[in-house]
Amino acid sequence: MQSTILEMKKITKEFPGVKALDTVNLKVVEREIHAICGENGAGKSTLMKVLSGVYPHGTYEGDILFKEEVCEFKDIKQSENLGIVIIHQELALIPELSIAENIFLGNEQAHKGIINWNETTNKARELLAKVGLKESPNTLIKDIGVGKQQLVEIAKALSKNVKLLILDEPTAALNENDSENLLNLLIELRSQGMSSIIISHKLNEIKKVANSVTIIRDGQSIETLDTADITEDRIIKGMVGRSLTNRYPDREPKIGDTFFEVKNWSTYHPVQSDRQVVRDVNLTIRRGEIVGVAGLMGAGRTELAMSMFGKSYGKKTTGEMIKDGKKLELSDVNQAIEAGIAYVSEDRKEYGLILMDDIKQNITLANLKKITNKSVLDEYEEHVVAEEYRKKMNIKTPSVKQIVGNLSGGNQQKVVLSKWMFSEPDLLILDEPTRGIDVGAKYEIYTIMNQLADQGKGILVISSELPEIIGMCDRVYVMNEGRITGEVDRSEATQETLMKFMTKSRGE
Incomplete structure (x- = not known):
């Protein structure tokens, strides 16, 4: 019987006015790919940020056990030192640096403060071979596609002696071939003894690679499915609380x-x-x-x-x-x-939204003239318009004054659509x-x-x-x-x- 590598018990995490996680339980065994599924805003990414130390111990309730040892991570560095590495949906690579420089960023191959570039390049080449990437370590990140960048992120994780790899929507921006290559790599890493947690909305991919699936709905863990029970319909029913025929x-x-x-x-x-x-x-x-x-x-x-x-x-x-x-x-x-004419970009965070502004400011942005009088913004009308779209689009938020950057991806997309619908x-x-x-x-x-x-x-x-x-x-x-x-x-x-x-x- 496989031993448990990770157990999260009764994890509760609150933000002002919102309980993002409510006594969530998660158990991952060694040498498995464990999927986490749920609607946007269900709490999946929040749970992983708790695990990786992005949200430090003391900001949440509950316990994290890694290899049966209680963990109280104060930051992401502490979790990485134990071999827990997270790859976020928005890749954390610097375009102007080389592949090798990105792989060892913050983990430089240095002696007495001086970087050993030969060692950096050679180790980077070894890691790239492990993930099946044939690019030169000296190639700039900006000169390779998103699929290859995702592989660089995994190589970066391997450089930290990763034991539990967390991937948040790893194939969201990839085409079918790149997605297939990435999933095959995860299967290969599993055969070499690595455990992985994957968050994905692509249920066909989950069905292909996952050994078990934990479903989260409205901040609570609903159920965990084993291999024999994993079907798209079963996952959907757990996610939305009903069958979606x-x-x-x-x-x-x-x-x-x-x-x-x-x-x-x-x-x-x-x-x-x-x-x-x-x-x-x-x-x-x-x-x-x-x-x-x-x-x-x-x-x-x-x-x-x-x-x-x-x-x-x-x-x-x-x-x-x-x-x-x-x-x-x-x-x-x-x-x-x-x-x-209105255009909803594929990159909502770069071209669709002002993440530091609130919902109402984003929704009215493309048609300000409709809520201004002699160049003076009518703030009451702005609030009325935003509230109308919040209800019409079912944007899950307690207030239109919520900062857009704090919303889930699905709710951000609804804000973008609202903005362009308001432009008529x-x-x-x-x-x-x-x-x-x-x-x-x-x-x-x-x-x-x-x-x-x-x-x-x-x-x-x-x-x-x-x-x-x-x-x-x-x-x-x-x-x-x-x-x-x-x-x-x-x-x-x-x-x-x-x-x-x-x-x-x-x-x-």
Whole structure:
């Protein structure tokens, strides 16, 4: 029988006005991958921050036992010294430093205060080999993709003699191939004796790698499932408190006339001026229609969307955008908003929100003129608007004065959507709208998309999840190498059909 490596007993953690964790119990045995599942805001990340010392002993109630020894971590350094290493959803790497420098940052290979660069490079090369990364240790982080950066984070953890590796949404920003490589690495590390805790909303991945699953709902541990009991339906029922028989809400499309067109649209990379990233794209959107854009990472989907949104990406952009029969000349984001176009970025923290501001300030940000009188902000009206969207979007927070940076990912996404809905757009471009969000919150966002389409809005959805594209979209454009390689009606959309167009090369 495998021995227990970690036990967390009756962990309770409170923030002002909120009990984030309420007597949560968790037990992890050696040589297993233990998954933690729950809706956004359920308390998963908070529990891991308690475990890793981000929230130090004394700020919570309950006990942590690691290898049967009681632990009272004062900071993250103490937990790492015992071999507990956490990799957060937002990677903690410095883009301008090399892979080797990042791996040993804070853990420098130094003697008498002088870094031994040969030792640093050689050890980094050994660690990269362990995680299956063939890059040179001298390569800068900014020059490798997100999937490889995730492997660098794991190499960094291995350099600290990790015994329990915690991964918070490790595949949220990865494409299918990178996700597959990462999951296979976790399985390999398990075979070498490592224990892991993985937080993920991708239930198919959980089913593939997890030996057991602990479900957390509303800050409480609901149940732990063993391998034989792990099914997507069982996990969902535990997470949301009910069965979710249909992942996508029913909808009878009410599609009208074409109101938005893009013709011969092209743009070049903002730094590599000779690199064309969007090539002669043509697309149309009708009122009441949800149109998908599918493609592998690097296909040019986000670049297309951002260049359409007031040329917020790219250089030497050419082509035409026509809305309601009139040609649009948009040179910045403000003009795009004025023209009735909204863009929800895939990176909500970088481009969608001001994390240090509260909910009400974020929601009204894109349409301040609606709540101002002679350039004076009406704070009462701002509060009324924000409260209306809090209820309409089911944003889980006690007050619209809550700082957005303290919200869960799903609730942050609802704030971003609220902001752009308040701008009253005719065309809403959604770039990875459900990335890193649980199934319950996804369903709520899908419902909102349907409601907007029923109001006659046009919606353009970029998503890396093909089931989402197929389940939500009336029509799908497929991109590869910056071009549209196919257009598929909902009735003909299958993963096989879309993948065929996604891998179609130029000239085929």
